[in-house]
Amino acid sequence: MSTEAQTEPASIRYGLIGTGTMGREHIRNVGLIDGSEIVAIADPHAPSREAAQQLLGGTAAEYEDHATMLAEADLDALIVATPNDTHADILIDVMSGGRRLPILVEKPLCTTPDDVERLRAAARDYDAPIWVAMEYRYMPPMQALLDETHGGGLGTPRMLAITEHRFPFLDKVDNWNRYAARTGGTLVEKACHFFDLMRLILRDEPVRVYASGAADVNHRDESYDGHVPDILDNAFVVVDFAGGSRALLNLCMFAEGTRFQEHVSVVGDTAKVECFVPVSGAHWEGARADAYVELSPRDPQGPVQRPVPVDPAILEAGGHHGSTYYEHLRFQQVVRGEAEVEVTLEDGLRAVLMGMAAERSAAEHVPVELDFSAR
Structure with missing residues (x-):
C-alpha cells in the first residue's frame, strides 16, 4: 500500500464579470461546491458589487471593469453574467487577449446576427473551453x-x-x-x-x-x-x-x-x-x-x-430549480480537464x-x- 499523502486538488479561482441578479446566483451556487471559489468580481455598478461582496464576505478583489480584472487577477476560469447586449464584446475581449481561461457565459450569447458571426470568427483561435449557461x-x-x-x-x-x-x-x-x-x-x-x-x-x-x-x-x-x-x-x-x-x-x-x-x-x-x-x-x-x-x-x-x-439548500441558492448548481459541477470538471464542454x-x-x-x-x-x- 502506498504511504504517499493524498493531496486535494487546488481550488479553482473564478473571476465573475457581472454581479447583478444572475451573477449573485452564481456566487451562491459556487459557494456550495468544494474546490471552487470566486476570488475577483468586476461590475461598473457599485451597488451590485456591494451586494456580491456581502455574499462573498468581502473577500473578493473588486474591479469596475473586466479588462482591469483580466490584467491583474490570478484566475483559473471566468463566469460572465452581464446584460445580454454586452456578452459578445466581453467574450471577444477575452478571446483576443493573451490568456486562455475557460469561460462559463450566460445566455443569450448575443443579440444581433452580426455578433453571431463575430463570435464564430473569434472562437476559431480560442483553444480554451467555452460553456454556454443553458441552465x-x-x-x-x-x-x-x-x-x-x-x-x-x-x-x-x-x-x-x-x-x-x-x-x-x-x-x-x-x-x-x-x-x-x-x-x-x-x-x-x-x-x-x-x-x-x-x-x-x-x-x-x-x-x-x-x-x-x-x-x-x-x-x-x-x-x-x-x-x-x-x-x-x-x-x-x-x-x-x-x-x-x-x-x-x-x-x-x-x-x-x-x-x-x-x-x-x-x-x-x-x-x-x-x-x-x-x-x-x-x-x-x-x-x-x-x-x-x-x-x-x-x-x-x-x-x-x-x-x-432536490436538496432544499440547492433550491434556495437560485431561481432555476437547482440547475445552476448542477451545471457548475459539470463545468468544474471541464476546468480541471476531466470532461468535455456539454453546451458549446x-x-x-x-x-x-x-x-x-x-x-x-x-x-x-x-x-x-x-x-x-x-x-
Whole structure:
C-alpha cells in the first residue's frame, strides 16, 4: 500500500464579470461546491458589487471593469453574467487577449446576427473551453425527462411541447431588460433556453419557425426616457425539425400564480413522458410543490409518476430549480480537464438564431426558414 499523502486538488479561482441578479446566483451556487471559489468580481455598478461582496464576505478583489480584472487577477476560469447586449464584446475581449481561461457565459450569447458571426470568427483561435449557461438542461426533472426520451422507451419522438407560465421579467439595473434592443427580444432572451432544449431533446436541427406573440399585459404602464417597454410577454412558437418532428413553445409571462412554472411533454411512437417543474419559492412563497416526471405508455395503458426531489439548500441558492448548481459541477470538471464542454458556443449561437427567427416571424407574421448546414 502506498504511504504517499493524498493531496486535494487546488481550488479553482473564478473571476465573475457581472454581479447583478444572475451573477449573485452564481456566487451562491459556487459557494456550495468544494474546490471552487470566486476570488475577483468586476461590475461598473457599485451597488451590485456591494451586494456580491456581502455574499462573498468581502473577500473578493473588486474591479469596475473586466479588462482591469483580466490584467491583474490570478484566475483559473471566468463566469460572465452581464446584460445580454454586452456578452459578445466581453467574450471577444477575452478571446483576443493573451490568456486562455475557460469561460462559463450566460445566455443569450448575443443579440444581433452580426455578433453571431463575430463570435464564430473569434472562437476559431480560442483553444480554451467555452460553456454556454443553458441552465434549464440541468434541472433534475429535465434530466429525468431526457433519460426517458433518449433511453428509447418512447420510440421515435414525434411531438414536443414546452410550456412556461411564469412571472414578468424582474427589475434589473437601469431596466435594461425591458427593451428588445438590449435583450434581443423575449424570444431570444427567455426562449433561447427552450430552443436549446428542443434541439437537445429531439437530437435534430430546426428547419422552420412560426411564431405569434405580443406585448399585451406586462410593463404597459412603464416608461423610461419616454419609451414604453417593447418586449413580448406571451407567444406561441412552432418549430419544424429536419427529421419530421415538431415542437411547440407556449410562453406566458403574466401567469405568476401557476404552481408549475415549466411543463414539458415528449410524445413518441410508443409512449409519452412529461416533467413538471414548480415555480421557485423565492417568487411565490406558497408555491411549494415537488417536481415530478410521468411516463404514459400506450400499451399497457396507465401513467407512472415519479417524484424528482432536490436538496432544499440547492433550491434556495437560485431561481432555476437547482440547475445552476448542477451545471457548475459539470463545468468544474471541464476546468480541471476531466470532461468535455456539454453546451458549446455553437449550441448557444443556434439557440439565439432560432430566437431571432421567432422574433422576426412574430413581427412579420410569416414562417422563417432556418439552415445551419453552411455555418
